[in-house]
Amino acid sequence: MNAQRIRLIIGLMTVALVGVICLQIYWIDWNIRLNEEQFDKNVFAALNRVAGKLQYFETVSAIEAIPAGHGESFENKMTMWESMKVLQLFDAKPLAERIQLDILAKSVQEEIAGRGINATYQYGVYSKERNSYVIVNDHFVVEDSGPQITQGGAPTLYNSPYKVALFTQDMESPGYLSLYFPSRTSLVLGSVLKALVLSIIFTGIILFCFWYTIQVIYRQKQLSEMKNDFINNMTHEFKTPIATISLAADSIGSPMIMSHPDKIKRFVDIIRQENRRMNSQVERVLQMAMIDKKDFQLSLDDLNLHEVIQQAVDNFSLQVEKRDGILRTELHAQKPVIEGDPTHIASIIHNLLDNANKYSPDKPDITISTNDVAMGVEITVTDKGVGISKEARKHIFDKFYRVHTGNIHDVKGFGLGLSYVKAIMTAHKGLVDVKSEPGKGSSFILTFPKQVNA
Ligand code: ADP
Secondary structure, eight states, X not given: OOHHHHHHHHHHHHHHHHHHHHHHHHHHHHHHHHHHHHHHHHHHHHHHHHXXXXXXXXHHHXXXXXXXTTOOOHHHHHHHHHHHHHTTTGGGSOGGGGSOHHHHHXXXXXXXXXXXXXXXXXXXXXXXXXXXEEEETTEEOSOOOOTTTOOTTHHHHHHOSXXXXXXXXXXSOOEEEEEEOTXXXXXXXXHHHHHHHHHHHHHHHHXXXXXXXXXXXXXXXXXXXXXXXXXXXXXXXXXXXXXXXXXXXXXXXXXXXXXXXXXXXXXXXXXXXXXXXXXXXXXXXXXXXHHHHOSOOOOOEEEEHHHHHHHHHHHHHHXXXXXXXXXXXXXXXXXXXXXXXXXXXXXXXXXXXXXXXXXXSSSOEEEEEEEEOSSEEEEXXXXXXXXXXXXXXXXXXXXXXXXXXXXXXXXXXXXXXXXXXXXXXHHTTOEEEEXXXXXXXXXXXXXXXXXXXX
16 A cells, blocks of 8 residues: 555545544534423423412412302302402412412422423522512522522522413512522433443544554554565675676686686685675574564573673674774673573574674774673673664664664665564563664663573
8 A cells, every 4th residue: 555545544534533523522412402402391391380280279279268158159259259360359468478388399399200300409489579589499488688698599599591470360470480400411411421421432442443553554564665675685685695606606617717726716715705695694584584483492401601602702703803893702790501592592692793793884892791680691782883763772673674874774684683683582581672872882781591491
């Protein structure tokens, strides 16, 4: 997949995700508003019913109160009440006295519960004449001088949007009944809470997967670029010795050279040297196959790290000396014997020395030291080369990773040496660490346990 297509896919996914999130927000908001409307409708319906009941009970009790001494029929009482009403006899009575507390409490409770509203509430009756609440919940309010004095739910009753006029059959309604729900917001939100939480969880999962997929795509892309680099590098590394060998062979075959055994010997040496170079390249490719296999077998043996190091240094010192460099050993470990695979350990020490040499642009100054540590034995390979940046340090043990900077670019390599070191150290239950300062040099620290299967 090329970069443009990846960007396109990411763009499309982002647009789709933002769209889905906006839609979710819209739906949830819409739902909340719908719930609010439904709730308000129910509350007003309940209030209207209560107001109706209060009116009805007043009428009934008024009719019953008309003296029946003269054997008057109900119809007569009705007519009398009608005329009393016309005369506005009841208006004279204060609002609080026209309402029975128990009937009010019961009606409110019934109407609210009957509409499926399961929440605490406060109610109150407001008198226009007194200019204050005269009933709050189930008691009369003797003196109410405003919202700030009234305790309990009353101050909020003042602000409640739920109110209906009482006794609307009077010439002028004497006051209103209001209801207040302290938990209205959580009640309305509660019904969409499940949808909201699920939406957040699912959106979170999608976002995570989206992020993870992009990560994987980029990692794969990087890996495929590294593999390409590897192939280019390898081709280059093989081409040079092949060309040299071919040239040397041609030269040996020429009649001018054939008669000079010393010249033949020189060309044979060149062929041998180039052959060795190719051999070590093949060795590296094989090492890579080894890293991939993961479950490779170590042939463990007791080995003296000092001997292995000495051997590696002997083999390597010529290369360092050729560049006028120094290769020092400081073997301080008292107990350098560990359990390990001699071939692999020799290889990784060689890799570290090779890197120390490769990444020292001037005369190499390399020190290899050992020390006893709590875990076992520690080997440190220190150079005064180019060093490694903090960012690169995170990746140098990854397969195919190479630092791409102008002046290091011409150093040949496959980006496999350190991942091989890491694989071998892990197989030995050991550790590998790096300390480095760009421009000053690097130290690679290998820590071996005494026993692999301790
Ligand atoms: P290669 O040397 O083949 O590129 P390695 O796996 O051995 O691969 O190293 C990975 C990268 O780590 C190298 O490309 C180099 O940039 C960096 N590196 C390794 N050793 C050193 C060192 N001693 N000094 C500076 N950089 C180093």
